[in-house]
Amino acid sequence: MPVLRLRQVHKTYPGPPPVEAIRGVDLDIDPGEMVAIVGPSGSGKTTLLHLMGGLDRPSSGLVEINGVDVSRVSDRELSGLRAAKLGFVFQEFFLLAGVTALDNVAQGLVYRAVPPRDRRKLAAVALEKVGLGDRMTHLSTRLSGGERQRVGIARAIVGDPAIVFADEPTGNLDSVTSEEIVRLLLDLNAGGSTIVVITHDLDLASRFPRRVSMRDGNLL
Amino acid sequence: MTRLRSRLRIGDAFGLAWLGLKARPGRSVLTALGIAIGIAAIVAVVGISASGRADLLDQLDRLGTNLIRVGPGQGILGGPAELPEDAPSMAARIGPVENVSAAGLVDVTIRRTDLIPELETGGLSLVAVDPNLIEVLGASMGMGRFVDSGLAEMPVVVLGEVAAERLGIRNLENERLIYADGWWLSVVGIASDLDLHPDLERSAMVGFPAAEAMFGEVHPTALYLRVIPEAVDDITEVLPSTVNPENPDRVEITRPADALAAREAADSALTQLLIALGSVALLVGGVAIANVMVMSVLERRMEIGVRRALGATRRHVRSQFLLESIMLAGSGGLVGAGLGAGITLGYATLRGLRLDVPVEALGGAVAAALGIGAIAGLYPASRASRIPPSEAVRGSR
Ligand SMILES: Nc1ncnc2c1ncn2[C@@H]1O[C@H](COP(=O)(O)OP(=O)(O)OP(=O)(O)O)[C@@H](O)[C@H]1O
Numbered sequence: 265m266p267v268l269r270l271r272q273v274h275k276t277y278p279g280p281p282p283v284e285a286i287r288g289v290d291l292d293i294d295p296g297e298m299v300a301i302v303g304p305s306g307s308g309k310t311t312l313l314h315l316m317g318g319l320d321r322p323s324s325g326l327v328e329i330n331g332v333d334v335s336r337v338s339d340r341e342l343s344g345l346r347a348a349k350l351g352f353v354f355q356e357f358f359l360l361a362g363v364t365a366l367d368n369v370a371q372g373l374v375y376r377a378v379p380p381r382d383r384r385k386l387a388a389v390a391l392e393k394v395g396l397g398d399r400m401t402h403l404s405t406r407l408s409g410g411e412r413q414r415v416g417i418a419r420a421i422v423g424d425p426a427i428v429f430a431d432e433p434t435g436n437l438d439s440v441t442s443e444e445i446v447r448l449l450l451d452l453n454a455g456g457s458t459i460v461v462i463t464h465d466l467d468l469a470s471r472f473p474r475r476v477s478m479r480d481g482n483l484l
Numbered sequence: 485m486t487r488l489r490s491r492l493r494i495g496d497a498f499g500l501a502w503l504g505l506k507a508r509p510g511r512s513v514l515t516a517l518g519i520a521i522g523i524a525a526i527v528a529v530v531g532i533s534a535s536g537r538a539d540l541l542d543q544l545d546r547l548g549t550n551l552i553r554v555g556p557g558q559g560i561l562g563g564p565a566e567l568p569e570d571a572p573s574m575a576a577r578i579g580p581v582e583n584v585s586a587a588g589l590v591d592v593t594i595r596r597t598d599l600i601p602e603l604e605t606g607g608l609s610l611v612a613v614d615p616n617l618i619e620v621l622g623a624s625m626g627m628g629r630f631v632d633s634g635l636a637e638m639p640v641v642v643l644g645e646v647a648a649e650r651l652g653i654r655n656l657e658n659e660r661l662i663y664a665d666g667w668w669l670s671v672v673g674i675a676s677d678l679d680l681h682p683d684l685e686r687s688a689m690v691g692f693p694a695a696e697a698m699f700g701e702v703h704p705t706a707l708y709l710r711v712i713p714e715a716v717d718d719i720t721e722v723l724p725s726t727v728n729p730e731n732p733d734r735v736e737i738t739r740p741a742d743a744l745a746a747r748e749a750a751d752s753a754l755t756q757l758l759i760a761l762g763s764v765a766l767l768v769g770g771v772a773i774a775n776v777m778v779m780s781v782l783e784r785r786m787e788i789g790v791r792r793a794l795g796a797t798r799r800h801v802r803s804q805f806l807l808e809s810i811m812l813a814g815s816g817g818l819v820g821a822g823l824g825a826g827i828t829l830g831y832a833t834l835r836g837l838r839l840d841v842p843v844e845a846l847g848g849a850v851a852a853a854l855g856i857g858a859i860a861g862l863y864p865a866s867r868a869s870r871i872p873p874s875e876a877v878r879g880s881r
């Protein structure tokens with residue numbers, strides 16, 4: 265059974281003028297898959313990712329995340345779904361300033377009511393996994409871009425989510441660092457994680473087992 | 485669908501709010517300062533006035549409300565402002581009057597020495613008094629002894645505290661003399677606790693017999709009566725015609741306790757004004773907090789987006805910002821309450837007042853601060869909670 269199921273998904277941003285960002289997308293993603301979504305700017309990649317990640321709802325069509333039809337759940341339950349089953353990585357890292365790498369990662373478990381001690385233990389494990397075992401007590405503002413993104417990835421995976429979404433995770437990094445991040449994502453996928461990544465970079469995308477191309481709100 | 489509920493521990497809710505405040509320490513401190521100042525002002529005002537009132541009540545207790553002063557009213561014809569010779573004995577004859585003491589202004593000037601010009605009397609006067617005056621007034625001797633029966637015929641005086649200070653007499657270790665129209669008088673005591681009798685506080689008191697021997701006849705100019713408390717009103721009524729049957733309108737009756745009551749009323753009016761000003765400061769502090777919180781919500785869009793992505797519900801976001809606002813104001817309130825108590829302590833110590841910071845005032849102040857924080861945070865928090873997660877994580881792009 266696919267972990268993500270999209271059927272005839274449409275998303276129109278109410279205008280004026282209204283923008284039809286997604287126009288009838290059908291897509292299945294199975295557990296353990298690693299998918300790259302590529303496409304030109306404005307083609308609707310981020311919009312699609314937000315729909316798949318339950319950050320937004322479709323104007324019409326079916327979005328089923330981990331067996332949950334998002335049209336049938338409340339905003340609260342959708343939040344619960346994100347807390348329990350989904351992880352997000354952002355192009356601009358979005359770490360809390362003035363907070364250590366460890367505590368940033370531990371934030372990934374705050375909305376699951378994991379006690380602070382356990383949170384930090386799990387955060388330490390996640391940081392080891394992304395290769396930052398020696399940077400745990402560094403403030404996020406004192407880390408390099410690549411290190412920050414590793415912290416971002418650790419925060420996304422600390423709760424062992426069913427799917428990890430990443431919107432241009434290498435967009436703010438140089439090519440060498442980007443390569444490291446891609447390798448890390450591939451490693452995580454090899455370890456069983458389902459990963460959906462948006463990227464502009466066709467070279468990077470070519471390393472992914474599955475690629476989905478978008479144009480004008482449609483899959484090619 | 486219960487297994488998909490987001491849950492935030494109470495401790496974490498506070499923790500997140502604390503993180504938010506800690507991330508911008510300078511701004512947090514400055515914002516809380518407004519509330520702290522308002523609260524400190526109110527607590528200090530309440531504390532100081534309560535301490536002052538405690539002192540006033542002490543004074544009132546000591547004084548008693550059953551002391552009546554009888555003086556010569558300002559006659560319409562402007563005759564001498566004195567009472568009839570037999571006024572003391574007439575007053576004493578009223579049943580419920582327990583004790584009478586007379587005082588008579590002597591028409592001389594007193595000075596430190598005869599070398600000082602007559603005009604520079606420093607507003608001091610010589611008053612002839614009965615030996616029991618200090619007892620009837622409920623006053624006390626700061627040092628030395630009063631001009632009681634044994635000294636009534638001697639050329640000696642007791643000074644009021646103000647008089648002593650103006651004459652430069654601070655102790656009685658050596659014999660101290662003052663000069664009164666050709667006579668040198670020896671100071672045998674300094675009376676204290678005469679705050680409600682400014683005329684006596686600024687006088688040198690001498691026995692009636694001694695005064696008359698030196699300066700001729702002295703008429704009583706004031707009577708002090710201790711009466712049975714229940715009879716105060718009745719006595720007040722009959723006093724004028726008793727002490728001055730011919731000119732009852734030339735008698736002025738006052739109760740020193742009334743002066744205290746008036747002072748208390750004035751104090752509490754001032755207190756209320758100051759509290760009102762403090763409240764305005766609080767209001768301004770509250771608006772400042774609301775302002776800063778709105779700004780904070782705008783700046784922290786991405787944090788809000790990340791938290792929503794991590795599973796925070798709208799309510800979690802709202803509670804985070806609301807708690808931040810409450811903690812901001814609450815810490816301001818705590819600091820302000822401490823500051824206000826400190827100011828009160830300092831003032832009370834300085835003035836020798838009995839310290840009395842009402843616990844309700846402290847608790848009320850902190851509660852008020854928390855309430856202000858909650859109200860100030862309401863709008864920003866609800867605004868933060870209504871930012872759609874998909875828009876928030878798009879950041880400022
Ligand atoms: N909130 C919004 N309201 C209106 N239109 C929007 C909104 N968000 C996005 N759009 C429009 O929807 C379309 C798809 O946007 P989206 O961000 O999904 O593109 P993208 O493929 O991620 O582009 P990029 O590669 O530049 O990030 C664009 O035309 C965009 O202008």
Ligand SMILES: [Mg+2]
Pocket residue numbers: 309310311431
């Ligand atoms: Mg995009």
